[in-house]
Amino acid sequence: MNRASLHFLLAALVAAALPLFMRSGTLASEVLIFAMAAAACNLLLGYTGLLSFGQGIFFGLGSYAVGLTLLHTSLPLSLALALSTLAGAVAATGVGWLSIRRQGVYFVMLTLAFSQFFYFLAYTFKDVTGGDNGLLNIPRPAIGPFTLGNSWSYYTFVAVLFLFVFAALQRVASSTFGRTLLAVRDNEERARAIGFPVRLFKITAFAVSGAVTGLAGALHALLIGVAPLSSIEYHMSESILIMTIIGGTGNLFASVLGAGFYVIVSDLLSSIWPRWLLLLGGLLVVVALFMQKGLWGLLERLVEALRSGRKSPVEAPVRPESEGRGI
Amino acid sequence: MSTQVPILAAENLGVRYGSFVALSEVTLSIRPNTIHSVIGPNGAGKTTLFHALTGRVRASSGRIFLNGRDITHVSDDKRVPLGIARSFQVTSLFQNLSVRENLRLAAQGRTPLRALAPWRGVDPRGSALAVADEVMERLELTHVSERAAGELSHGQQRRLEVGMAVAAKPRLILLDEPTSGMGIDDVEAMKALIRDLGRDHTVLFIEHNMGIVMNISDTVTVMRAGRVLVEGPPALVRDDPEVRRAYLGNMITGDIA
Numbered sequence: 001m002n003r004a005s006l007h008f009l010l011a012a013l014v015a016a017a018l019p020l021f022m023r024s025g026t027l028a029s030e031v032l033i034f035a036m037a038a039a040a041c042n043l044l045l046g047y048t049g050l051l052s053f054g055q056g057i058f059f060g061l062g063s064y065a066v067g068l069t070l071l072h073t074s075l076p077l078s079l080a081l082a083l084s085t086l087a088g089a090v091a092a093t094g095v096g097w098l099s100i101r102r103q104g105v106y107f108v109m110l111t112l113a114f115s116q117f118f119y120f121l122a123y124t125f126k127d128v129t130g131g132d133n134g135l136l137n138i139p140r141p142a143i144g145p146f147t148l149g150n151s152w153s154y155y156t157f158v159a160v161l162f163l164f165v166f167a168a169l170q171r172v173a174s175s176t177f178g179r180t181l182l183a184v185r186d187n188e189e190r191a192r193a194i195g196f197p198v199r200l201f202k203i204t205a206f207a208v209s210g211a212v213t214g215l216a217g218a219l220h221a222l223l224i225g226v227a228p229l230s231s232i233e234y235h236m237s238e239s240i241l242i243m244t245i246i247g248g249t250g251n252l253f254a255s256v257l258g259a260g261f262y263v264i265v266s267d268l269l270s271s272i273w274p275r276w277l278l279l280l281g282g283l284l285v286v287v288a289l290f291m292q293k294g295l296w297g298l299l300e301r302l303v304e305a306l307r308s309g310r311k312s313p314v315e316a317p318v319r320p321e322s323e324g325r326g327i
Numbered sequence: 328m329s330t331q332v333p334i335l336a337a338e339n340l341g342v343r344y345g346s347f348v349a350l351s352e353v354t355l356s357i358r359p360n361t362i363h364s365v366i367g368p369n370g371a372g373k374t375t376l377f378h379a380l381t382g383r384v385r386a387s388s389g390r391i392f393l394n395g396r397d398i399t400h401v402s403d404d405k406r407v408p409l410g411i412a413r414s415f416q417v418t419s420l421f422q423n424l425s426v427r428e429n430l431r432l433a434a435q436g437r438t439p440l441r442a443l444a445p446w447r448g449v450d451p452r453g454s455a456l457a458v459a460d461e462v463m464e465r466l467e468l469t470h471v472s473e474r475a476a477g478e479l480s481h482g483q484q485r486r487l488e489v490g491m492a493v494a495a496k497p498r499l500i501l502l503d504e505p506t507s508g509m510g511i512d513d514v515e516a517m518k519a520l521i522r523d524l525g526r527d528h529t530v531l532f533i534e535h536n537m538g539i540v541m542n543i544s545d546t547v548t549v550m551r552a553g554r555v556l557v558e559g560p561p562a563l564v565r566d567d568p569e570v571r572r573a574y575l576g577n578m579i580t581g582d583i584a
Binding site for chain 2: 171172174175176177178179180182183186187189190191192193194195196197198200201204208
């Protein structure tokens with residue numbers, strides 16, 4: 001079995017196993033929704049080497065798009081989701097088009113600036129977005145013959161979409177396009193010298209990432225029945241990035257691990273200690289310092305240790321990988 | 328031959344970095360199917376000339392023609408499909424990707440927009456892979472095809488560097504100091520390779536090793552301080568008093584063989 005099918009199998013296992021281990025269908029759905037957002041972020045960070053703080057924009061716009069469509073029109077759910085995906089893709093194309101004019105720190109600052117810009121836009125146009133209160137009472141209509149009112153039936157719907165999106169992202173990552181992105185990440189100047197219009201490739205990566213993030217945002221709004229202002233806040237971009245980094249940027253399944261870990265651990269910690277974010281910060285420090293391949297890297301080492309029959313060398317020094325390079 | 332349209336021509340080409348003049352009034356004409364070398368002391372503007380010809384830096388003045396077509400304002404990536412490819416003085420590979428993938432990408436660079444479709448896989452029987460295999464064979468890199476480029480020895484990396492230009496199947500191939508940092512045996516192999524490349528491509532190369540330059544070039548251009556000093560066949564250039572003066576005490580980086 002090749003790596004891609006193994007990772008897809010693992011993703012399917014996660015989707016199948018979550019209902020067995022979790023009491024709340026809402027939380028389980030949240031895991032898969034953020035897994036999509038993190039995998040989309042990984043396409044930019046891990047494959048293209050772009051550290052984007054704009055992911056929250058696409059997530060938030062997806063939330064608003066599905067909410068506005070369902071509240072103000074009689075379009076079916078499938079079309080509302082398609083519109084959210086489109087909204088994410090269009091916004092990402094625009095943000096990407098302008099941001100990638102600069103590299104490194106200035107690129108990051110531009111995405112950050114756009115993130116603030118869209119937040120205040122959403123905050124200002126209260127009539128459309130509900131402002132501080134968010135867009136309330138978003139219905140969750142049936143899709144074809146399937147009603148999604150129950151939290152586990154909604155989870156099933158999300159899981160199917162998740163697997164579809166995951167397979168699609170895998171396809172993108174292994175295509176000539178995805179392999180060119182890896183080349184851009186590795187050596188942008190050479191990529192240009194051998195003939196690739198690097199900017200066009202980066203913008204396309206943004207568009208794909210934005211589309212998936214928009215869909216994730218829409219599914220999240222349907223999950224909680226609200227498109228909250230917090231969905232488009234800077235903090236959302238940050239959370240998605242943290243999930244991606246904690247999981248590891250080497251492959252797409254790592255993002256599923258990262259999202260699952262983040263969502264479940266924050267849920268556990270927040271019920272015991274209101275200052276739980278402090279612990280999460282500490283964890284991020286550990287990942288940045290000692291395990292740059294993230295949870296996936298840890299898992300790889302565990303499997304390797306089990307195979308060779310030795311005890312896991314948890315303290316083993318991490319080989320200098322290229323993970324942290326090239327923002 | 329002299330009535331033939333030059334494959335590449337520069338007219339009064341100039342490049343300024345701020346107030347520093349790196350290249351000034353360079354007029355150059357490369358005849359098709361020749362091996363043309365550019366020599367000169369360090370800082371003479373040789374690499375800047377390459378940068379300008381490949382579009383890496385914008386010309387501040389003058390014009391560049393490829394087969395009679397004005398390409399002065401064509402961006403660097405768009406010059407590759409037109410038939411120009413280059414190697415770099417400082418090795419610039421995709422360090423984390425395999426040798427084969429490096430060359431496949433370089434071959435794909437001729438039709439870059441075909442790689443833009445996110446759903447299209449890499450065709451295992453596709454032409455880009457076939458070219459990659461062919462170039463590996465030619466450069467004797469087949470046995471390391473699956474190794475990451477960053478793990479190769481220096482000599483292998485330099486060969487791959489040249490291979491990246493070859494894989495684009497260009498009409499004109501620009502090599503920037505292909506032998507830099509190489510051991511003696513590797514230098515001989517590179518010399519044979521450049522001569523061999525001259526059979527199916529026009530080759531323009533920068534070189535400090537006079538043994539190679541004088542042996543395999545049809546034409547030699549000598550540069551100094553951003554200008555063309557002398558141009559002509561190797562024998563003429565070697566005996567030129569101006570060249571001898573320019574090199575005295577300056578030519579530390581190569582041996583005059």
